Amino acid sequence: MAQAPAAEMETKWWSGGKSPFNVEYGKLMMWYFLMSDAFTFGAFLISYGTIRFSQNFWPDPNKVFNAFPLAGHANLPLAFVSLMTFILIVSSVTMVLAVHAGHHNDKKSVIKWMIWTIIGGIAFLACQAWEWTHLITGDHAVMVNGVVEHIGTTVTRNPWGPEVAGAMHDGHHLTTTGPVAFGGYFFGITGFHGFHVLSGVVINIIMLIMTINGVFEKRGHYLMIEKAGLYWHFVDLVWVFVFLCFYLI
Amino acid sequence: MSIEHTTTVQESASLASTHDHHDGHHEHHHEESFISKYVFSQDHKMIAKQFLITGMIWAVIGGLFSVLFRLQLGYPEMSFPILEDLFGKWAAGGRISNEFYYALVTMHGTILVFFVLTAGLSGTFANFLIPLQIGARDMASPMLNMLSYWFFFLASIIMFASMFIQTGPASGGWTIYPPLSALGQASEGSKLGMDYWLVSMAMFIVSSLLGGLNYISTILNMRTKGMTMTRLPLTIWALFFTAVLGVLSFPVLLSGAILLLFDRNLGTSFYLSEIVVKGEILPNEGGSAILFQHLFWFLGHPEVYIILLPALGMVSEILSVNSRKPIFGYLAMVGSLFAIAILAFLVWAHHMFVTGLNPFLGAFFVLLTLLIAVPSAIKVFNWLTTLWRGNLRFTPGMLFAIGFVSLFISGGLTGIFLGNSTLDIHLHDTYFVVAHFHIVMGVASMFGMFAGVYHWYPKMYGRYMNNTLAYIHFWVSLIGAYLIFWPMHYQGLAGMPRRYTDFSNWESFKQFGEMNRFISTVAMIVFVVQLLFIFNFFYSIWKGRKVTTQNPWGANTLEWTTPVRPGHGNWPGEIPEVHRWAYDYGKDGRDFIPQTEKISDSESKH
Ligand code: HEM
Ligand SMILES: [Cu+2]
Numbered sequence: 133m134a135q136a137p138a139a140e141m142e143t144k145w146w147s148g149g150k151s152p153f154n155v156e157y158g159k160l161m162m163w164y165f166l167m168s169d170a171f172t173f174g175a176f177l178i179s180y181g182t183i184r185f186s187q188n189f190w191p192d193p194n195k196v197f198n199a200f201p202l203a204g205h206a207n208l209p210l211a212f213v214s215l216m217t218f219i220l221i222v223s224s225v226t227m228v229l230a231v232h233a234g235h236h237n238d239k240k241s242v243i244k245w246m247i248w249t250i251i252g253g254i255a256f257l258a259c260q261a262w263e264w265t266h267l268i269t270g271d272h273a274v275m276v277n278g279v280v281e282h283i284g285t286t287v288t289r290n291p292w293g294p295e296v297a298g299a300m301h302d303g304h305h306l307t308t309t310g311p312v313a314f315g316g317y318f319f320g321i322t323g324f325h326g327f328h329v330l331s332g333v334v335i336n337i338i339m340l341i342m343t344i345n346g347v348f349e350k351r352g353h354y355l356m357i358e359k360a361g362l363y364w365h366f367v368d369l370v371w372v373f374v375f376l377c378f379y380l381i
Numbered sequence: 382m383s384i385e386h387t388t389t390v391q392e393s394a395s396l397a398s399t400h401d402h403h404d405g406h407h408e409h410h411h412e413e414s415f416i417s418k419y420v421f422s423q424d425h426k427m428i429a430k431q432f433l434i435t436g437m438i439w440a441v442i443g444g445l446f447s448v449l450f451r452l453q454l455g456y457p458e459m460s461f462p463i464l465e466d467l468f469g470k471w472a473a474g475g476r477i478s479n480e481f482y483y484a485l486v487t488m489h490g491t492i493l494v495f496f497v498l499t500a501g502l503s504g505t506f507a508n509f510l511i512p513l514q515i516g517a518r519d520m521a522s523p524m525l526n527m528l529s530y531w532f533f534f535l536a537s538i539i540m541f542a543s544m545f546i547q548t549g550p551a552s553g554g555w556t557i558y559p560p561l562s563a564l565g566q567a568s569e570g571s572k573l574g575m576d577y578w579l580v581s582m583a584m585f586i587v588s589s590l591l592g593g594l595n596y597i598s599t600i601l602n603m604r605t606k607g608m609t610m611t612r613l614p615l616t617i618w619a620l621f622f623t624a625v626l627g628v629l630s631f632p633v634l635l636s637g638a639i640l641l642l643f644d645r646n647l648g649t650s651f652y653l654s655e656i657v658v659k660g661e662i663l664p665n666e667g668g669s670a671i672l673f674q675h676l677f678w679f680l681g682h683p684e685v686y687i688i689l690l691p692a693l694g695m696v697s698e699i700l701s702v703n704s705r706k707p708i709f710g711y712l713a714m715v716g717s718l719f720a721i722a723i724l725a726f727l728v729w730a731h732h733m734f735v736t737g738l739n740p741f742l743g744a745f746f747v748l749l750t751l752l753i754a755v756p757s758a759i760k761v762f763n764w765l766t767t768l769w770r771g772n773l774r775f776t777p778g779m780l781f782a783i784g785f786v787s788l789f790i791s792g793g794l795t796g797i798f799l800g801n802s803t804l805d806i807h808l809h810d811t812y813f814v815v816a817h818f819h820i821v822m823g824v825a826s827m828f829g830m831f832a833g834v835y836h837w838y839p840k841m842y843g844r845y846m847n848n849t850l851a852y853i854h855f856w857v858s859l860i861g862a863y864l865i866f867w868p869m870h871y872q873g874l875a876g877m878p879r880r881y882t883d884f885s886n887w888e889s890f891k892q893f894g895e896m897n898r899f900i901s902t903v904a905m906i907v908f909v910v911q912l913l914f915i916f917n918f919f920y921s922i923w924k925g926r927k928v929t930t931q932n933p934w935g936a937n938t939l940e941w942t943t944p945v946r947p948g949h950g951n952w953p954g955e956i957p958e959v960h961r962w963a964y965d966y967g968k969d970g971r972d973f974i975p976q977t978e979k980i981s982d983s984e985s986k987h
Contacts, residue, residue: 149606172635183667287648
C-alpha cells in the first residue's frame with residue numbers, strides 16, 4: 133500500500149513536493165482562519181437563538197428598526213438596515229473587481245476598486261454608528277413599576293417589551309421594558325461583526341497603500357488582494373446571517 | 382518516477398516549489414545575532430524549544446501548586462508557619478485559606494491544561510517535528526509561527542501577573558463556571574483576577590490559532606516530494622488532527638469568554654438570571670448559566686483530545702522505532718485518530734449530565750461518548766500488537782511510551798463508567814472524576830511528552846539525556862502516578878466530592894484521612910522527581926553525552942537524515958525525497974530502511 137513506487141502513483145496532487153489544492157499556503161491559512169472565525173460567530177448566534185427562544189416575548193424588529201436618518205418619525209421598517217446591507221454587498225462586488233484587476237496585473241484598476249471597497253466599508257460602519265446612536269439615545273416611554281419612564285436601548289434595559297393594554301402615551305402604545313438579552317445580543321453580535329468590518333477596512337487600506345507603492349507589481353502577483361478579498365467576502369457573508377437573525381426573524 | 386515540476390500552478394512565482402525561497406542561502410552560515418537566534422527566532426526548531434522551556438517553567442509552577450494544596454488535603458489539622466512567611470494573609474496561621482486553596486486549584490488546572498499540555502506539548506512537538514518529518518525547511522509562515530510563541534508568552538505574562546493581584550487570581554475552577562465567575566461580589570477570585578484570566582486566555586487562543594493554521598497548511602502544502610499523506614509518520618497525522626481540533630474549538634471558547642467579559646464588565650445578562658448575592662438582588666434576568674457550560678465544553682472536550690493526540694502520535698512512533706517492528710495497522714491508526722477527532726465534537730454534554738440536561742438528550746450523548754471507546758481500543762490493540770514479539774529496546778523514551786499505554790488503558794476504562802449518565806449522577810464532581818482525567822489526560826499526556834523529549838532530545842541538542850536519571854524518573858513517576866490516583870477512585874466511589882479544602886469534619890470521609898496523607902506524600906515525592914528531570918534536561922544541554930551518528934535510534938523518518946545539529950533550513954543540500962512509508966523495520970532481514978531509500982525490485986510487499 134504505502135510502498136507503491138512513485139511512478140505508479142495516480143494521485144499526483146497529494147504525492148508531496150507541491151500544494152495538493154494548488155493554492156499558496158497563505159490562502160490555505162486564510163480559509164482555515166475563516167472556518168475558525170465562522171465557529172466564533174456560530175457560537176454567538178446559537179447562543180442568541182437558544183436564549184431568544186427561551187423567552188416569553190421578543191421585540192418585533194419592524195418596530196425597533198424603523199428609523200431613517202433625517203426622516204423624523206416616519207415609520208420605515210427595516211429601510212435603513214436594507215441600505216446598510218446593500219452597501220456592504222456592493223462593497224463585496226467592488227472587491228471582486230479589485231481581485232479580478234489583480235489577476236490582470238492592472239494596478240490602476242486595483243487601486244480604483246480598492247478605494248471603492250474601502251469607501252463601502254467605511255459607509256457601512258458609519259451607518260452602524262448612526263443606528264447604534266439612534267437606539268441608545270432614542271428614548272421611548274415605558275411603564276416601569278406603574279410609572280412612565282423614558283429609556284433608550286442599552287445592554288441592560290430596553291423599551292421593547294409587550295404593550296400595556298389600553299395605555300397610550302403621545303399617540304403610541306405604552307410598553308413595558310423588553311427582554312434584557314435583546315440589547316446584549318444585538319450590541320454584542322453586531323459590535324463583534326462591526327469590529328470585523330473595521331479590521332477589514334484597515335486591512336484593505338494597507339493593501340491599497342501596498343498597491344500604490346507598487347509592492348505587488350514588483351512581486352508580479354496580487355495574491356494579497358485575493359486573501360484580503362476572501363476575508364472581506366466572509367465578513368459580508370456573516371452579515372447576511374446577522375441580518376437574518378436580528379432583523380428578519 | 383517523474384521529476385518534472387507541475388507548472389499548472391497558477392501563481393507560479395510563489396508556488397512552483399514551495400521550498401525555493403530557502404534554497405538560496407542555506408550553505409553559508411552567516412552569524413545571527415543573539416536576539417534573532419534565541420529570542421525573536423523564526424526557526425521552527427528554536428520556537429519549539431521556546432515552547433518547551435516555557436512549558437517546563439509553567440509545569441514547575443503548576444506542579445508546586447498541587448503540592449501546596451495536597452499539603453492542605455493530607456494534613457488539614459497541621460500548620461506550616463513557612464506558608465505564612467511565604468504567602469502572608471493567604472496562609473494566615475500557616476494554614477492554606479479557603480480562597481487560597483481555590484486559587485491554587487484553579488491555577489493548577491488552568492496552567493497544566495492550557496499552558497503545559499496544550500502550548501507546551503503541541504507547541505513544542507508540532508513545531509519541532511512537522512517540518513523535520515515531512516521534509517520542509519521551516520513552517521509555512523515562520524513569521525506567524527514566531528508570533529504564535531509570543532502571543533503565548535503574552536498570555537503567560539498576564540496569567541502570571543494575575544497571581545500577584547491583591548484579590549488573587551481566578552479561583553472558580555479551571556472551568557470558570559458563571560455565575561460564580563461572573564460576579565465580583567461573589568468571591569475574591571471573581572474580581573480582577575478573573576478578568577486577567579479571560580484576557581490571558583484570549584491571547585492564548587490567538588496563539589493557538591496562529592500555531593494551528595500554520596501546522597495545518599504546512600502539513601498539507603509543504604510535504605517533500607514523495608511524501609504522500611499515507612507515508613506520513615503517525616506523529617504528523619496526530620499533530621494534524623490536533624491542529625484541526627484547536628482551530629475549530631478554541632473560537633467557541635473565545636465567544637464564551639467574550640460574553641463572560643461583557644457580563645462581568647458591561648452589565649449584560651448572558652449567563653445571569655435572578656441571582657441573589659449576599660442578600661443583594663441582582664437586576665440581571667433572562668440569561669443562562671448552562672449556556673456557558675455548553676460553550677465551554679464544546680471547547681473543553683475537544684481540548685482534552687488536543688492534549689492527548691500529540692501524545693498518541695509520538696507514542697506510536699516511539700513504540701515502533703524501539704520495537705524494531707512496523708507499527709501495527711497504520712491505516713487503522715489514522716482512521717481511529719480521525720474518528721476520535723470527529724467524535725470529540727459530539728460528546729461535550731457528557732460533562733453536563735447533572736445540570737438538568739434533558740435525559741432524552743443525555744441518552745444520545747451517552748451513546749456517542751461510549752463510541753469513543755471503539756477507536757481508543759483500536760489504538761490500544763495496535764500498540765500492543767506492535768510491541769508483541771518485538772526486539773524491544775528499553776530506552777527512556779520507550780519506557781515512557783509503554784507507560785503511556787498502561788495509563789491510557791487504566792484511565793480510559795474509568796471513562797466508560799463516567800460516560801453512563803446514570804452512573805455519573807453518583808460519580809460527577811467526585812474524586813472518581815479527578816482520578817479519571819488525571820490518569821487518562823494529565824499523567825498519560827505528560828508521559829507522552831516525556832517520551833517525546835527523551836526520544837528527540839538528541840535531535841534537539843545533539844546530546845543524550847542521562848539514562849540513569851531517566852530511569853529513576855520513569856519508575857518513580859509511573860508507580861507514583863498509580864499510587865496517587867488509584868486510591869482516588871475509591872474515594873470518589875464513596876462519594877467524596879472534589880474541590881473541598883478539608884474533609885476531616887465529614888463523618889463519612891474521615892476514614893480517608895490516612896489515605897489522603899499517603900496520597901499527599903507520594904505527590905511530593907513525584908514532584909521532586911520531576912525536578913530531577915528538569916535538572917537532567919538542562920544539565921544535558923551542556924554536559925550530556927554527545928550524539929556522534931546522524932541516526933542514533935536507527936529510525937526511518939526524515940529528521941534523522943539531517944545533520945546532528947541542523948541549522949536553519951534543516952538540510953544543508955537538497956531536501957531528500959521520500960520513497961516509502963515510515964515503518965519499514967525488520968523488513969527482508971534488514972533492521973530498518975529509511976524513508977529516503979528507493980524501493981528495490983527484489984523487495985517484498987506486505
Ligand atoms: C473512553 C473514553 C472516555 C470516556 C467515555 C470519558 C468520559 C468522561 C465523562 C463522562 C466525564 C465527565 C465526568 C463528570 O464530570 O461527571 C469525563 C471527564 C473528563 N475526562 Fe473523560 N472520558 C474518556 C476519555 C478521556 C480522555 C482520553 C481524556 C483526555 C485526554 C479525558 C479527559 C477528561 C477530563 C479532563 C475530564 C474532567 C474535566 C473536569 O470536570 O474538570 N477523558 N470523561
Ligand atoms: Cu469530555
